[in-house]
Amino acid sequence: MDEDVDGPVAPDAGERIPPHRHTGRHARHAVVIGGGIAGLLAAQVLAAHADRVTIVERDRLPGEAKARSGVPQSGHIHVLLVGGQLALDTLLPGIVAELREHGAPEVGMPGDMVQWQSGIWYRRTPSTAHLLTASRPLLEWLVRRRVLTDTRIETVQGTEVVGLLGDAVRTTGVLLRERGAGARAARECVVTRALTADLVVDASGRGSRAPEWLAAVGAEPPAEETLDSGLAYASRVYRPGEDDGITDTIGYYVVPDPGQVCGGVALPMEDGRYLVTLSGVRGSEPPSDEAEFADFTARFPHPFLYEWLKRAEPDSPVRAFRNTANVRRRYDRPGRRPAGFLAIGDALCAFNPVYAQGMTVAAQNAVALREALADRRRTPTTRRVQQALLNSARQAWDISSGADREMPGVLGDAARTRAADRPVTWYLERVQRRAGGNPVVGAAFRAALHLSAPLSVLFAPRVVRAVLFEPVPHTPAEPPMWRESDGPVSDTW
Template sequence: MTQPREHAVVIGGSLMGLLSARILADHFSRVTLIERDCFAEALESRPGLGQARHLHVLWSRGLEIAEQLFPGLEDELRAADVPEVRVPADMLWLTSAGWRRRFASTRLLTFSRDLLDWTVRVRLAKIQNLRVLAGHEVTGLLADAGAVTGVEVRERGTTGSGEPLTADLVVDATGRSSKTPAWLERLGYPAVRQTLIDPLLGYASRTYAIPSGFDPGWKALYLQADPPHGTRTGALFPQEGGRWIVSLFGVGEDYPPNDGDGFLEFAKSLRSPVLYEAIRDAEPLTSIVSYRRTANLRRHYERMPAWPRRFLVAGDALCAFNPLYGQGMTVAAKSALTLDACLRADGDLDRLARRFHRKVIKNATGPWLVATGEDLRYDTTRGAAAGVRTRILNRYVDRVQSLANVDPRVCDRFIDVLALTAPPQSLFLPEVLWRAATARPRPPTGPDDLVP
């Protein structure tokens, strides 16, 4: 049954919100994107991007989708001096199982979050049927006869319930701080079940100027913790403008300090001194910023016995991951394609929410297992404990990780899972199982032993 698609509303200018607006513009006569921040007329940070000054990774699959939705986006990013990093060929990567040889594999464009946000918003501004209502916030949902019919919206900083804005479809893409649970209870729906797995991880980041003439033979560093005892991780990646973004992570409330001396001491305490040695004499370009809202959070909307028609929840508002594993933006990109596919497959907007939520959660299952499986290695993680199944899987993943350090084929499989181009089940294919069971690899002894 085909229904009118006159007006769609997207709440939130997150990457999920921006991509959702881009998709909906192909299916509705008008789209309104409502964002609390006032968008600047130039490239700069904004409060709504809470993690903008930290390390972000858009894996190859996410970049492919972004290019599909915005043809030429990669060229624009490259024109802005965005570097490319081949993973792990251009990296020194110390995994929990030791150093990884530098095989040729996937690639990343390593840009700042602000640059990506700005570039995508400039593209969206050219879409004629898309309006951005910045500096406004949604205070509640309009509903009638079991269907959401719009939102109440007001200018940020004012009081009152707001003015009604009707719509044929509403999408909540406001992230972890989503008000949907409260809005639904206000409409008489039961409380949503939630799963929270919190590793008590915090991180701190700073950008540095890449020292003139610095050429050690690598572009990026990733020094992972060694759970369950090692709690500290460090990453250094290049960004546009000839700078490094350095992020330090600590699990179990072993938070990195936000003062200069403490930051360097934390870097020095990592399992290898290579990151500390790179930044100890480098010029800091920014202050140190911290972030601690890192729990894995899943709201089980797909399990609710009743759900308002014509209302979707997407991105971190539905399922959020520990940011350490760099999956969030790529999952958002895949969710945008899922929204497009659902709208193309069936014209009935009343049935859209159930189909969309089920498919998105199915797509998020792999990243969720990766993130929570790793976080449950620590006894300090809150919300759940590692059961027998998780412990057995983690032991097998340890074996695969160790093999991926020296075997290019297994490395490709492993990185495909991280990059979301393959599900975690692909690590159990016969080729990987056989090699994991029979191979006795010689691990690299240090950074100088990593070139195959």
């Protein structure tokens, strides 16, 4: 687990950020860099505190559920965990129902899935957590549509931020470069102009260049913690085979771990087609070649996905993605950094996508931003708000970095297992061996992984009893193709 770093408040970042609009005295302008999930949700929160919010987005944002080049990961599986559903609904009430109305499938865990994890096939007991498995373009479009109805929020599209205005003490805006309409013009610097703001929020994703921009104005870039398993993704859309209805299975999931370094997942999208994403760590990367795509699944513990793919019909090219390291930028730590600059979403903390946490954390970051700005007992200084944002990503970081540290060949300065973590690692291994067969342990494990309950749920008395004193439960020897008959659901611990 990570210790909380809570040094002295840096005087430069101690200045108040925009006050609540009901109490504020000044006209305030906030700029959000990036119109992805984190940027949209941050803008929605800031609109209640600033007079005006401008989202600067390098892409032109489509008026429909369509992939765009600024989010290259959108062609890969993007499930929304329970914690993300709750956070999104807190920010945009009714959005989850809207997603369902647009066809977003709900896939129950463990009931609806054939799941192989930690060396076992999970029993298909009644589900205690449901994934929403809409495509990323649909989810982002519905969020965008809702957020942009707020007249206080405007967008500057086809324009990228290339630097910060101000100095190491205060950020006063951003420097913009418009992208031309043609391909040639897009590569060239067409126009550069300044946009002033009282607050700048970096939501430009895992490729954020804010550390360089900060250095360019004389500020200290944040320390970066990285942990890279070298995991690569390859994804392809399929139409399921006609004889697929012979089982009640909705999703297929092989989770990579130190003993099974390649994995795969097949889940339905809103249009009935399936998105199949294969993954493998450094040295076991999935092929981006169409002819070899399905063969990769022969390396799984059972050929069930291979057989499923043989019956299904490919409906897209194979898309590959490699930049999957866990990266945490420690803006919360003391340093000579300006007031009025915050980072959120992947720009603050990006995760190995195999744990499906990123969008959930972006939404939980936005909830934390809302709470920090609304807290009348504490002045929302830049550094205090940044700490709240980082705290809201801490559980996800502990999960993904904790699991990745065990992967072979992992690189990065956060790769070392500390002696203090060993008892927790020992306990979590026992949890994992029981999560697939013991419904009480399984429900607690899923709640923690879905970021809908704190990690302490794994130490609830019923869970501890099962983990420490009960034998490893029976699990199926083969992939279970049917749900277990509906018994009592145990989602309490």
